[in-house]
Amino acid sequence: MELLVILESVLSLFIMILVGVYGSKKKIITAEMNKGLTDLLIQIALPFMILSSFIYTYDPTIKSNAIKTFYYSIIAYIIILLVSYLLLLPVKHDKKTILHFANVFMNTGYVGFPILYAIYGAEGVVYGSIFNMFFVILLWTYGLILFKGNFNRRELKEELIKILLNPSILAVCAGIIIMIFNIQLPSSLLSSIEAIGNITGPLSMIIIGAILSNVKLKKYLKDWTIYYGITVKLIIIPSIIYVIFLLIAPSSKAMNTVVIMSALPASAMTSILAESFDKEREYAAVVVSATTLLSLITVPVLLKIIL
Template sequence: MLTIIKSILSLFLVIVVGVYGEKKGIITNRLNRGLTDLLLQIILPFMIVSSFSFSYTNTIKSNVIKTFYYSFFAYIIVTVFSYLLTWPIKKEKKIILHFANVFTNTGYIGFPILHALYGVEAVIYGSIFNMFFVLFVWTYGIMLFNKKMKKEEFKEELKKTFLNPSIIAVYLGIILMVFDIQLPMVIKESMTSIGNMTAPLSMIIVGVTFSQVNIKAHLRDWTIYYGVVSKIILIPAILYFISIFINDRSIVSNTVIILASMPSATMTSIFAENFDIKKDYAAVMVVATTFLSLFTLPFLLKIII
């Protein structure tokens, strides 16, 4: 428990750095967008590829296959239960809350926590889960916000999905695993050094988001509280009890539960901004679930590990 709390608190302190940078005008909106692109298109893919670069046992190879179908069914289960949980919410707020429930902060917060708890093995399984995140967010996620999307637009988004840097990194990682390819040490160490920037940079970006949201304006909105409870308490509980029901408390099932229990993805506010749907409301959900998860995650991790 102490290790978990230290890991999360250290991430929180880096969030404070992001808040400070934005308040002092050091990190502008343009710079923050650049940092986000740097993280998603370069640093995170390097972390994914480097995590695949080590000797595999038959158990790990078997677990990778298991992670594929566990991740797929986890997204289906969360989507169904989220739809039921958001039934009392209407119109645009329902879209935001449903998206926020299904899509979690796997890269920014999930990967650093997995690495702290289990090491690079869990990052491999997390990369598979993240692959499904990318596939679902650029298909189902887009469809939620843009229900009038034309067939040609959908095909274009699907094409972008399969060419996403994180997905390409998973492709490369799987090739390294299947053919047992060992990268030269100098390349491996360089990739690991770049990948290690994932946690601090991601927390700085979250801190910038924190500092730009007027949370007070939404304190009387009951749907925010309902959405937060659904996201970081009810959905993790559902997945945990399902894992007990199927009698699987392995590192694979724990990895899937942990990543599915992360706070709402920053893509929630990015999509809301892009489609002009409840932008402030979406930002508050991201901030609220991220902040409150600092208190709920230690207890969740203590229970499932």
């Protein structure tokens, strides 16, 4: 993909973000409404987008790449966890927790899937969905442990049930079954699934815009950990993963998908969990906002290098 096409794709997402900023500033999108839109995105729109991406892909090459993506995702998360832990040793206390969480959990749903769809179409979303499975599993186990501490047996059981019943996980499982057995769905059902899934991109960008509109960045302009954390998140970790992957195997769509996903901005869950557990709430919001804004520069540069 040419750089111009990539920039146009990212610029399109940025314009949608501005719509969210406008809606929030004009009080069209309230905090309560934005929460509802987020639930709509995560519980309905995103699972439908994931499911629709599997329905149209039966090529044996895609199935082979899907398996490769599974292994690449495992390797990538191991690298992210180790590199993040080591590079964040100079950062202390709750800020370290926020930055580590931001490194491990990237914005797969809001940003990742729309970008993958723009580059690779439905095939890219298939690979991204496999990567996202690990995101969901780690989020509700390792992610919560970072903020809360260890689970007791009952809490762990409840979280595991939540993981299994997560709409995105269910959508991936259903999609894999459809792909493997080449199940043909009625055209009316197919068009409905695709139409609902298509709102994922615009809706996700509008939500991000609403979040960004309420963050005060000036307070943190002199905090070195913000700049350091962003550099580690958006540049160092993706670069290390890309170099290691090139040493493992030739470049491929499956490999590139995992590299792209690892280079995404911090997940909005960084801010949500920081709010829930009262740990550096504003700091977390700044990290999410800053990585999202700067990813409009770093992601296109990365795409130009790897594609």
